[in-house]
Amino acid sequence: AQSVTQLDSHVSVSEGTPVLLRCNYSSSYSPSLFWYVQHPNKGLQLLLKYTSAATLVKGINGFEAEFKKSETSFHLTKPSAHMSDAAEYFCVVSDPDTGFQKLVFGTGTRLLVSP
Amino acid sequence: DTEVTQTPKHLVMGMTNKKSLKCEQHMGHRAMYWYKQKAKKPPELMFVYSYEKLSINESVPSRFSPECPNSSLLNLHLHALQPEDSALYLCASSHGSGLRDQPQHFGDGTRLSIL
Numbered sequence: 001a002q003s004v005t006q007l008d009s010h011v012s013v014s015e016g017t018p019v020l021l022r023c024n025y026s027s028s029y030s031p032s033l034f035w036y037v038q039h040p041n042k043g044l045q046l047l048l049k050y051t052s053a054a055t056l057v058k059g060i061n062g063f064e065a066e067f068k069k070s071e072t073s074f075h076l077t078k079p080s081a082h083m084s085d086a087a088e089y090f091c092v093v094s095d096p097d098t099g100f101q102k103l104v105f106g107t108g109t110r111l112l113v114s115p
Numbered sequence: 116d117t118e119v120t121q122t123p124k125h126l127v128m129g130m131t132n133k134k135s136l137k138c139e140q141h142m143g144h145r146a147m148y149w150y151k152q153k154a155k156k157p158p159e160l161m162f163v164y165s166y167e168k169l170s171i172n173e174s175v176p177s178r179f180s181p182e183c184p185n186s187s188l189l190n191l192h193l194h195a196l197q198p199e200d201s202a203l204y205l206c207a208s209s210h211g212s213g214l215r216d217q218p219q220h221f222g223d224g225t226r227l228s229i230l
Contacts, residue, residue: 032216034218036221041203041223041224041226042223042224043119043121043205043207043221043222043223043224044158044205044207044221045221046218046220049216049218051216052216090157094216100146100148100163100165100170100171100209100211101146101209101217101219102160102163102171103160103219105157105158106157107156107157108155108156108157
């Protein structure tokens with residue numbers, strides 16, 4: 001069975017400082033991994049996805065993630081946090097099936113950004 | 116703006132009421148999903164439709180009844196709900212190929228409150 005573990009339930013940063021949100025995965029085969037962001041009272045928005053092409057994946061809003069097979073990690077980073085980045089972030093692995101996919105969610109990391 | 120549209124945005128209903136949640140997408144996706152999300156938790160899968168056929172029912176109580184009238188529309192009919200059913204209900208869609216790298220696109224959800 002596939003799973004993801006988000007190592008921090010909360011991360012607090014100051015505006016303009018780097019962001020690091022940690023995610024480890026467990027998969028019996030080459031995984032497809034996603035990061036989604038959820039702002040208050042909104043749905044989930046796709047930030048980026050890893051699909052076995054480049055190991056460094058660039059996403060929207062300046063976020064990127066690096067797939068490290070040896071460490072079974074897929075950490076999300078951003079060089080400089082903005083106040084608008086404050087939200088809940090989910091690391092997700094895809095469990096495919098015929099005609100659809102099942103997503104396995106991490107427990108989420110709440111990012112707090114202070115002025 | 117999200118490409119998956121959910122209505123209504125908010126719904127308050129009594130335990131004896133009957134109501135429906137609606138979801139619409141025009142991206143040509145052939146897989147559609149209903150999720151339930153409680154506060155500070157990741158989304159939990161309820162139902163999956165693939166090519167307008169119900170593919171997954173995650174042991175959801177019968178007071179929730181899904182319907183997929185066509186490839187663009189997904190409904191969730193509600194009847195005799197309980198207070199613990201209060202949550203954010205999210206709809207999502209994805210390409211119908213089942214490929215691992217195809218992300219799901221989420222709507223902004225319906226915030227449901229049961230009195």
